[in-house]
Amino acid sequence: MQRRKFLKTAGVGAIATAGAGTVAAPAIAQSTPEIQWRLASSFPKSLDTIFAAADVVAKRVAAATDGKFQIRPYAPGEIVPGLQVLDAVQNGTVQCGHSSSYYYVGKDPTFAFDTAMPFGLNARQQNAWMYEGGGMQVFREFIKDYNVIHFPAGNTGTQMGGWFRKEIKSVADLSGVKMRIAGIAGQVMARMGAVPQQIAGGDVYPSLEKGTIDAAEWVGPYDDEKLGFYKVAKFYYYPGWWEGGPQLSIFVNQQEWDKLPKTYQAIFEAACAEANAVMTAKYDVQNPAALKRLVAAGAQLRPFPRDMMETAYRHSFELYDELSKTNPKFKKVYDSWKPFLDEQQLWFRVAEFTYDQFNLSAGALAANRRKI
DSSP, X not given: OHHHHHHHHHHHHHHHHHHHHHHXXXXXXXXXXXXEEEEEESSOTTOTTTTHHHHHHHHHHHHHTTXXXXXXXEOTTTSSXXXXXXXXXXXXXXXXXXXXXXXXXXXXXXXXXXXXXXTOOOHHHHHHHHHTSSHHHHHHHHHGGGTEEEEEEEEOOSOOOEEESSOOOSXXXXXXXXEEOOTTHHHHHHHTTOEEEOOOGGGHHHHHHHTSOSEEOOSOHHHHHHHTGGGTOOEEEEXXXXXXXXXXXXXXXXXXXXXXXXXXXXXXXXXXXXXXXHHHHHHHHHHHHHHHHHHHTTOEEEEOOHHHHHHHHHHHHXXXXXXXXXXXXXXXXXXXXXXXHHHHHHHHHHTHHHHHHHHHXXXXXXHHHHHO
């Protein structure tokens, strides 16, 4: 009797379980829909490190969703020009875009915080501020007014100061120099007499070659070699004091983001973080050899004059104070960024800088001994 009751009950349970399975299957299918996005990039495909960050995101997202979430990156001009990526995402022309936020300081100087500020955070510090120091939250609060959510997706590390047709020996030599320079740094350069120009990456070389501009900064040795700047301007300056740790971001249209399943959102965010780390690693691997090749090809490596650096530093923080008084949005982000910068510099002076300074000087000394 007990055996017959058990079999009957078990049978009912099995049927109920099977029924639950048939009901649950469509729900699972609905949670993994097929989605296709277009991504507009601000960077030419020829720059296989900076453009490739978008490919890293697209490939990781596709792999993690069994190909159901597809993102196709497009180079500048294929959908929109390189400096119109934010607008294209904002108005829904594309679902997402890969760009540098400081390209859009003409809309609001607050955009610069998401990429780099003159004499600001280095790459590690920028990541720390974004991921753990409140930077992500405060910047997203600002950028939501543009119908966009952003994700860090690349960092070049400290950049070079760019290529100049003539040698710069003092601040006075900047007077009238037409320079391609992006972001809020252009305003600092203008205060020192230069004439800043905002030019997309693919247009920099022809502008320098034709003499439309007298100087240009881009990223660093690996990209600069590919773009051929050494062929038309021989003086190569360092450091890029305006880009200690410039971050690139992926912008996503807010409505498109809200429509994604939570699993897809998590995968997308993780893919952007991977691209953020991979780009820095690639540049750190590729830049040393590229710098040697550029010098061998005739590039004249020069440090920026001390008086120029000191003047630029003073002008930079004067500008930040002025903007904070007139722009409440800038002030809100600056009030998060500046104390964080101060704390980071205190810590880096104690450990990181001391370690790097000794290691580099000891290494140079050992190399000289080997030559002897």
